[in-house]
Amino acid sequence: MNNHARRNLILGVAITLVSAILLVTFGLHARAMTTDSKASQVAWSAASSANQVNPTLEVPPPKQEPCLSCHIFGEDKSLWTPVGRWLIFGTFGLLMVFGIYRSASVWKTHAPWKPLQARMADWLESRYAYRKPLGEVLNKPVHTWAQRWWYCLGGITAFLFVVQAITGILLAFYYKPTAAEAYSSIQYIETQVRFGAAIRMIHHWAANGMIVMCIAHMLRVFIMGAYRKPRELNWMSGAFLLLLTLVFGFTGYLLPWDQRAFWATTVGTDIAGSVPAVGNLVLVFLRVGWDVSEATLGRFYGLHIIITPLLTVTFMLAHFIMIRRLGVQKPL
Amino acid sequence: MTTIDPEEKKETVPFYPDHIRIEFYVVIGILVLVLVAGVLGMLSPVGLEAPADPLNTPLHVKPEWYFLGLYQVLKLVPPTILGINGPMFAVVVILLAVVALILWPFLDTKQDSKKAMRLRWIFCIAAILIMVALTIWGEVS
Numbered sequence: 001m002n003n004h005a006r007r008n009l010i011l012g013v014a015i016t017l018v019s020a021i022l023l024v025t026f027g028l029h030a031r032a033m034t035t036d037s038k039a040s041q042v043a044w045s046a047a048s049s050a051n052q053v054n055p056t057l058e059v060p061p062p063k064q065e066p067c068l069s070c071h072i073f074g075e076d077k078s079l080w081t082p083v084g085r086w087l088i089f090g091t092f093g094l095l096m097v098f099g100i101y102r103s104a105s106v107w108k109t110h111a112p113w114k115p116l117q118a119r120m121a122d123w124l125e126s127r128y129a130y131r132k133p134l135g136e137v138l139n140k141p142v143h144t145w146a147q148r149w150w151y152c153l154g155g156i157t158a159f160l161f162v163v164q165a166i167t168g169i170l171l172a173f174y175y176k177p178t179a180a181e182a183y184s185s186i187q188y189i190e191t192q193v194r195f196g197a198a199i200r201m202i203h204h205w206a207a208n209g210m211i212v213m214c215i216a217h218m219l220r221v222f223i224m225g226a227y228r229k230p231r232e233l234n235w236m237s238g239a240f241l242l243l244l245t246l247v248f249g250f251t252g253y254l255l256p257w258d259q260r261a262f263w264a265t266t267v268g269t270d271i272a273g274s275v276p277a278v279g280n281l282v283l284v285f286l287r288v289g290w291d292v293s294e295a296t297l298g299r300f301y302g303l304h305i306i307i308t309p310l311l312t313v314t315f316m317l318a319h320f321i322m323i324r325r326l327g328v329q330k331p332l
Numbered sequence: 333m334t335t336i337d338p339e340e341k342k343e344t345v346p347f348y349p350d351h352i353r354i355e356f357y358v359v360i361g362i363l364v365l366v367l368v369a370g371v372l373g374m375l376s377p378v379g380l381e382a383p384a385d386p387l388n389t390p391l392h393v394k395p396e397w398y399f400l401g402l403y404q405v406l407k408l409v410p411p412t413i414l415g416i417n418g419p420m421f422a423v424v425v426i427l428l429a430v431v432a433l434i435l436w437p438f439l440d441t442k443q444d445s446k447k448a449m450r451l452r453w454i455f456c457i458a459a460i461l462i463m464v465a466l467t468i469w470g471e472v473s
Contacts, residue, residue: 143344197378201373204378232437259384262385274423
């Protein structure tokens with residue numbers, strides 16, 4: 001047996017031993033904890049047999065766990081919550097199985113162990129031949145002058161969009177777009193939901209940051225003259241992205257359904273309504289009627305969370321593909 | 333794909349890992365700011381004003397700060413310009429400006445020069461200063 005195989009064998013055995021010891025220790029601890037809590041529970045089998053003897057006796061159903069997060073994180077059970085148990089036993093169990101397999105494999109083949117990620121990469125390569133196209137994407141040369149700080153403004157905007165998407169989805173879990181509940185659902189997010197206030201603050205500031213970065217990126221491109229042939233469509237898609245970002249801001253501003261939101265939307269849609277010829281159409285489309293109402297809230301919500309994101313993602317993809325294709329413009 | 337001649341090739345770095353590393357640092361920086369925003373949010377939430385009341389118009393209605401400059405322009409235009417409704421005129425001008433912004437690459441097709449670039453610098457700085465001034469004016473008024 002060569003040196004390499006011996007080292008692998010020792011490593012495998014060590015992993016197996018350590019995980020077995022930890023598994024047993026934690027398992028005994030967990031068992032002690034769960035038997036303690038079982039002692040205090042009511043014996044429901046006894047209660048239901050009593051019910052058969054005396055049918056008039058009202059037996060309440062076993063208490064359901066009403067709160068999912070309590071179920072996941074546990075209530076005053078320290079480490080031994082379901083998630084903790086699954087994580088620890090799952091991790092060490094998998095490590096143990098892996099250690100046994102690895103030791104057996106090295107023992108049997110006498111060959112050095114081939115890492116799992118290399119196996120996975122080969123498996124995928126034999127099926128999809130992804131290495132060459134991916135290599136072309138990853139090895140594309142970038143000019144050293146394209147590494148100055150003012151070239152990262154657009155990238156920051158894109159990253160802030162990702163932040164907005166994630167925090168926006170988290171807020172949408174709790175937000176209710178109705179006149180009766182919008183305001184109180186935001187209060188609920190800020191006071192009751194775990195990290196709700198933090199998520200809302202991030203969504204608020206990342207929105208402002210996205211607009212600042214978008215404008216900064218556009219000014220940079222404008223000043224450097226990077227909109228010229230052949231990059232006309234890069235510029236146009238970027239201009240549409242700026243407008244979409246502003247639509248995000250405008251529609252998102254109504255959602256808290258407080259005085260500021262309501263009257264800013266009233267004034268904003270009024271201005272849109274003052275456009276000659278199509279003004280009234282635009283006004284009625286935005287407000288779903290002549291006044292800002294619950295229907296307006298629903299419309300802005302739909303625009304804010306579905307239509308505008310879809311359009312933005314589409315334009316962003318086009319923007320990125322075109323940038324990739326043409327490269328960053330060489331400065332004057 | 334843009335072709336890169338060998339002479340220029342010396343001035344490049346590969347996208348991965350060199351360029352990705354820079355992007356990664358930028359992302360980490362933004363994430364730190366996001367985390368700071370989250371902590372601030374836990375300490376003092378964004379908060380809400382009074383619930384929306386269609387029957388009670390507040391004294392000062394203001395849009396978001398990024399519309400405030402344009403809103404101030406609309407407030408400042410006289411009621412009538414050249415015999416037509418002033419605000420309507422201003423809205424049309426702003427819309428035309430947006431259209432010009434979108435179509436700008438087709439409006440400015442001349443060969444770029446240092447002089448044109450200097451002009452664009454001056455234009456941008458002036459535009460930023462005017463918008464900032466209008467925004468501050470709108471905020472305090």
